[in-house]
Amino acid sequence: MTQPAPAPRADLPRGPLLGFAAGSLGMGVWVTVPGLLLLYFLTDVLAVAPWLAGLALLAPKVVDVLVHPWVGHRSDAESARRGDRRRLLLAGCALPAAFAALFAVPGGLTGVGAAAWVAAWFVAGNLLFAAYQVPYLATPADLRIGYHERTRLMAFRMVVLTAGILASGLLAPLLTGGDAATRGGYQRMGLLLGGGALAAMLVGVAGIGRLRRAAGTTAQRHAPGGWRALAAALRDGQFRWLVAAYLAMSTTTHLVLAGVPYYAEYELGRPALTTVLVAAFVAPALLVTPGWLAVARRAGKQRALLVAQGAFAAGSLVLAVGAPAGLPVLVAAVTVLGVAFAGMQLLPFAMMPDVVRAAGTTGAGTYTGVWTATEATGAALGPYAYAVCLTAGGFVASTGGQVIDQPDAAGAAIRYGFGLLPAALMLAAVLLQRRYTLDGAARAAG
Template identity: 70%
Template sequence: MDEAARLPRRGLLAFAGGSLGMGTWVTVPGLLLLYFLTDVLAVAPLVAGLVLLLPKIADVLLHPWIGQLSDAELARRGHRRLLMTAGCALPLAFAALFLAPGGLTGNPAAAWVAVAFVAGNLLFAAYQVPYLSTPADLAIGYHERTRLMGFRMVVLTVGILLSGVLAPILTGGPDPTRGGYALMGLVLGTSMLVTMLIGISGTRRLTVAAPVPASTSGPGAAGLRTLLVALRDPQFRWLVGSYLAMSTTTHLVLAAVPYFARYELGRPGLTTVLVAAFVAPALVATPVWVVVARRIGKQPGLLIAQGAFVLGSLVLALGKAAGLPVLVGAVAVLGIAFAAMQLLPFSMVPDVIGAGGADGTSRAGTYTGVWTAAEATGGALGPYVYSACLAVGGFLASGAGTGGVVQPESAHTMIRLGIGLVPALLMVVAMLSQRRYTLDRALR
């Protein structure tokens, strides 16, 4: 398929539909799981952070291994949908995260959540890695990859918005309960399953429309060797390093929102408002970023977005002194930047793979596995870094129905700096890494 050819809209929409379920998995645990552990299950902040971090360590090898299995499936069957089908058990693990047996608190409750999280991460990889390998498989060009990812980003944003707004409401609003969290897990888990099945249908449609180019190369090696093969590519190495910092930053901010709303702003109900302010602008911004990428290139657009994120984060560091309208506006700036940080890097990965020719394309699952491992690692590092901020500030954990506890002033300070100053510093690291990526100039 040449650069001027376009993928069918119905296929694009069906493919993008799979991101609704993925958006739920990425958003809800990132938004609520740390808070669920510390303020509902009475788990100490550092222990809660480890519950989110330790299961993700295995992802560094697990995701590239899943990618290798996906490449092998492509070589044998001409598609990657078998693994995606197996990953459709993810909603069960999602529901289990918030279904800790009654009476479990503290470390036993933390252990329950950790086991469910490990299972969920494995199933998420089984679906997400072959799903995101599809754009690299297709015989399409530089701009069509951006268009494909633009459709995905819009639908993903809808999924993030709906789940991010509904989840706090279903849990009980300002006073969440264990029963509310259980209900939320079951309701959103069911919707996740439906959208994941739609995504499988979409991958089939697109593969028919733009067939996978023939290749005589077999799948790459498994495990650590697979990881090293992908990271030997200098363009991919700098791109994935930047994305790891971006993923860590955005997940840190997401995990911080419930604490910021309750303890800094004094209104737990503002969690929903802030999530909506973060996500809703991305719906409008995504098509704009597609145009920006077409006119000035993907990398320049991404650097602009990263700079905007730094500025918005620094405003949040001011806390309630800045005033609620200003804070909501700063969160909206973060959301606009977030749209670019999802759209552009994800459309740059197929560019890197495609630059390797047929051999590169045959290892699309391997590259994508490393990429999603970075995304998953960032998803764990972000809440862990914020939990460390809470611990440094002396944050006190509490159980559901206790009415909360009075936090020391140092905890309030770290709640504010953790959502503002720390993300700004991390995003600067992402920008410095991103500037080392040079392939975009050669392709546009």
């Protein structure tokens, strides 16, 4: 007689939760610093033209789109064969070395040569990030936990990820030299933040093991071949709408991060305000994530996400006004974006395991691979879209220390690219998210 499956656990211990979440502290460095500083590093320190700088950041993501689903399938095969995804996680712990190399551009390289160096190491870093991120984010779908506990698990991850984003986002500009950033400063920043990321990622690997032992895992069998598994994921209509909405959200948030240094320097006239705007964008998540968790419990994850998307669009429109609105108003608008950003980091990541469980598939890694490929695509499209705005406005690239009088059109491009374009992209995310209809059934299933 077949024994009934154990009931999903609804009260995971805090220790394993924090151990799992620690991995996101290290991942936050890679998620934040290249998005925040790499475009500016290329155009204003390495004298790379904006169109080429944008291309250098976009092209490596083509590799991600192809590699992430494959990494996901390998992760599923590994889980079925060995009972865990540990080996890929450990391979991904080499990511901090690629992060350090990304900013260690040799002294004689500028222009095309510098763009090639950055693009090559960006490819290497993205591959290693996939090796860590995909099995890491497949973990919630592996565990015997229910609808609300998956949200709680991702809330712990979100708070720790936010701490990583905030710490790296505030420290990185300071370590580069602030207003007087140099190549040497960028190299120092890469080494110091890379070392911290490595320690956190290793703690995360150990934490995942503890979490799997505490919660138990669903039965695993060998997943189908890579292309078959990918096709199955893409045929899932609920997954397609969720992924499409997340692509718009990821593109928007990474566009805003890429635009922060330009907005601070050229619109507000104070490069040091970069850290203030980053703090206003990221820090609210440390306070409001429990609030988003409560809203999701009461109204459902999808309704809470639609509220977050609408708030982000509204705040972006205020930023399009620019300096005449006054610094307090602009910082408040960025804070609104930060509150919304917290919801957009928590809720979609909690919804994705719901889709996997509803599909009844053992291919959590493949689903996650498609998801992370989407995130990586948005991380490239955001800075590229902002680079296109800069190019359209005639923005002039420079080396560190040069003072350039930018044309008026460049100022308009910096302002509207930071405000109007994010609002439009977030409206697209709202329209796509409304096509997702699984949340009610997933909530009822528990």
